[in-house]
Amino acid sequence: MKVITANFVTCAVKECKTSPASFPLHFHDAELEQQELDFQPEFIRNVIPRIDWEALRATANELGFPSLPDAKPEGQALENEQTLRDLHRMLLETHVSEGKLVCGNCNHAYTIKEGIANFLLPSHLGERIHRPETQWVTNASQFE
Amino acid sequence: MEYLVRFAQTHETFRRPELEACATIAGAEIEILSYNQYSPHCVVRFPDAAAAAATIKRSVLAKDVFELWGQGTTYEELHEDVRRRSQHLWEGYNNVPWKFVITSFSGTRSMEKKGEIMRSFKYMGFHGPIQMKNPDEEFHVMEEYIDDVEVAALGVSRIEEPRKIFLGRKLGISCREDIIKYDLKKRRYISTTSMDAELSLVTANMALAAPGKLFFDPFVGTGSFIVCAAHFGALTMGADIDGRSFRGKDRSKLGVFENFIQYKTESKFIDTLTSDLTNTPFRRSGFLDGIVCDPPYGVREGLRVLGERKGKPAVNVIIDGVPAYLRPGFIPPKKPYGFEALQNDVLNFAVQALVTNGRLSMWMPTSNDEKLEFPVPMHENLEVVSVSVQDFGNWARRLITYRRLPEGELSDISMARKRTDADGYNANELNAFRRVVRTMLMRRDRSNGLMNGKKHMLKGHGTRCGEDSEASQ
Numbered sequence: 025m026k027v028i029t030a031n032f033v034t035c036a037v038k039e040c041k042t043s044p045a046s047f048p049l050h051f052h053d054a055e056l057e058q059q060e061l062d063f064q065p066e067f068i069r070n071v072i073p074r075i076d077w078e079a080l081r082a083t084a085n086e087l088g089f090p091s092l093p094d095a096k097p098e099g100q101a102l103e104n105e106q107t108l109r110d111l112h113r114m115l116l117e118t119h120v121s122e123g124k125l126v127c128g129n130c131n132h133a134y135t136i137k138e139g140i141a142n143f144l145l146p147s148h149l150g151e152r153i154h155r156p157e158t159q160w161v162t163n164a165s166q167f168e
Numbered sequence: 169m170e171y172l173v174r175f176a177q178t179h180e181t182f183r184r185p186e187l188e189a190c191a192t193i194a195g196a197e198i199e200i201l202s203y204n205q206y207s208p209h210c211v212v213r214f215p216d217a218a219a220a221a222a223t224i225k226r227s228v229l230a231k232d233v234f235e236l237w238g239q240g241t242t243y244e245e246l247h248e249d250v251r252r253r254s255q256h257l258w259e260g261y262n263n264v265p266w267k268f269v270i271t272s273f274s275g276t277r278s279m280e281k282k283g284e285i286m287r288s289f290k291y292m293g294f295h296g297p298i299q300m301k302n303p304d305e306e307f308h309v310m311e312e313y314i315d316d317v318e319v320a321a322l323g324v325s326r327i328e329e330p331r332k333i334f335l336g337r338k339l340g341i342s343c344r345e346d347i348i349k350y351d352l353k354k355r356r357y358i359s360t361t362s363m364d365a366e367l368s369l370v371t372a373n374m375a376l377a378a379p380g381k382l383f384f385d386p387f388v389g390t391g392s393f394i395v396c397a398a399h400f401g402a403l404t405m406g407a408d409i410d411g412r413s414f415r416g417k418d419r420s421k422l423g424v425f426e427n428f429i430q431y432k433t434e435s436k437f438i439d440t441l442t443s444d445l446t447n448t449p450f451r452r453s454g455f456l457d458g459i460v461c462d463p464p465y466g467v468r469e470g471l472r473v474l475g476e477r478k479g480k481p482a483v484n485v486i487i488d489g490v491p492a493y494l495r496p497g498f499i500p501p502k503k504p505y506g507f508e509a510l511q512n513d514v515l516n517f518a519v520q521a522l523v524t525n526g527r528l529s530m531w532m533p534t535s536n537d538e539k540l541e542f543p544v545p546m547h548e549n550l551e552v553v554s555v556s557v558q559d560f561g562n563w564a565r566r567l568i569t570y571r572r573l574p575e576g577e578l579s580d581i582s583m584a585r586k587r588t589d590a591d592g593y594n595a596n597e598l599n600a601f602r603r604v605v606r607t608m609l610m611r612r613d614r615s616n617g618l619m620n621g622k623k624h625m626l627k628g629h630g631t632r633c634g635e636d637s638e639a640s641q
Contacts, residue, residue: 029405029439033449047451062435066380067403074382074455074523116403116438134449140411143443 025141028115030083031075035127036143045128048079051086054123061117068108171220172234172336173210180205182370183229185554189374194222206318221340228369234336246333258292265299268307275313306338356426363392371460372396374569375529381457386445389413391424393460398436411442445513454523462531515547522572529569548578
């Protein structure tokens with residue numbers, strides 16, 4: 025599981041989603057691997073605004089990366105190739121092959137095996153709550 | 169200026185939406201001036217030749233694109249139109265190596281007649297060398313007759329002379345040959361439900377896959393959609409409730425990632441996760457540019473989500489003093505799930521996870537019987553961009569593409585009605601589509617004497633890889 029993905033996931037337990045302690049999930053016993061990938065600056069530029077910077081700083085810290093700047097790079101800073109390369113290396117080239125992701129709210133641990141994280145919940149945690157209704161159109165031909 | 173797009177004569181209801189999507193990807197304005205589902209020829213307006221070529225380069229269902237030099241219903245009309253439209257262009261091409269091509273859609277011309285047609289354009293004054301291999305310019309005369317499909321569908325009669333003739337200067341070809349590259353027969357990791365290469369590529373186009381973007385498939389399976397989104401340059405992620413589907417059975421192989429290696433798109437692969445859409449781990453903020461998926465319809469296999477069946481209380485089993493769910497190899501219980509509930513979850517997830525103007529392209533089965541028409545699900549934060557249908561005779565499936573609207577902008581869903589799953593606890597009760605198709609197939613098989621304990625197989629559709637066989641109960 026790559027560092028970028030860890031920034032997009034939180035605890036799968038619905039009640040935890042509202043708790044600030046559930047994000048980011050904390051890596052435990054993480055085995056890190058590096059994999060060289062093509063540098064794609066346009067992707068880094070596109071995705072940085074969607075990254076939760078505080079959470080990424082926390083994750084970087086847990087995984088033993090040199091500390092990230094206090095503020096998220098924006099505007100001109102995203103034109104700096106070294107900044108983009110550093111982010112590329114951390115977000116895309118670093119992955120956790122074995123370990124756990126632990127929720128700071130409910131303490132549930134999600135395991136990562138062979139690079140694949142398992143977010144399935146045991147049934148007592150995965151209660152289904154009311155979902156908003158979707159509207160349906162009976163006659164689809166109006167779109168065709 | 170007007171341009172002629174020549175389509176492949178297949179997947180007709182996908183062609184226009186895909187062309188429009190490709191124009192959006194190329195950042196080109198497009199206006200479709202004439203389109204006929206029974207014809208490969210489509211006249212469009214683009215701002216310039218570069219926009220036309222860039223759009224078609226991304227299309228899977230188009231074959232090529234031409235600068236339109238003239239059109240008519242007879243050769244007299246065509247010549248007149250060529251003089252009017254393109255006389256000012258002739259001079260620029262009168263000394264370059266060139267070739268002339270005559271093609272007839274649903275018709276034939278003898279070599280003799282072709283020579284005669286060619287000579288009738290002599291007035292354009294092209295004196296450059298004729299070069300059959302790699303000429304600088306290609307000029308095409310495209311004739312259009314009436315094909316058998318149209319004859320059968322509309323009851324029109326065949327014709328001896330073309331009903332439409334075009335002259336065009338070729339600008340470029342589409343990426344249609346990528347279908348061969350992504351052919352399932354040559355792909356390393358597939359299953360019986362892998363979507364074919366052509367429609368997977370079209371799906372990625374509909375969702376506007378492009379370099380720099382982030383794409384996701386919540387029902388990734390063997391990864392057909394994300395492999396195609398990656399082909400167009402997007403970085404991709406996938407999830408599945410059953411990790412075996414993307415990991416594969418062979419422990420020495422890498423499952424979906426094998427395909428990224430095969431197509432040399434390893435740098436476009438981010439992650440696959442085992443997760444359930446109803447209890448998704450993704451945080452609630454827009455981070456995806458595109459979602460491409462073919463949710464499990466559960467015709468052969470019932471739909472499943474995590475949870476206990478009715479009547480089975482959520483008890484925690486303790487084994488050797490450790491709760492069962494904490495032991496390695498624990499498989500969480502799954503329960504039957506309704507077709508409508510599933511689609512609601514996909515739409516709600518898309519609203520939360522897509523960035524503004526991000527797209528969801530979702531496949532959905534439907535019946536051809538009007539009484540059993542399956543509605544298009546709608547959400548006020550999503551605009552329906554297009555609906556295309558692939559017909560299999562006794563059933564059909566649709567590709568529905570949505571656009572995530574900016575906050576504060578709502579789509580009109582007043583024509584929609586609320587729909588929820590009927591009460592029920594087994595897969596058939598929860599899934600009208602499964603009920604209908606299964607009944608239909610069983611009836612057909614019984615009358616054909618085919619009921620000898622074999623499972624049904626639908627064309628283009630079957631079990632998802634590695635799913636537990638118990639699910640079909």
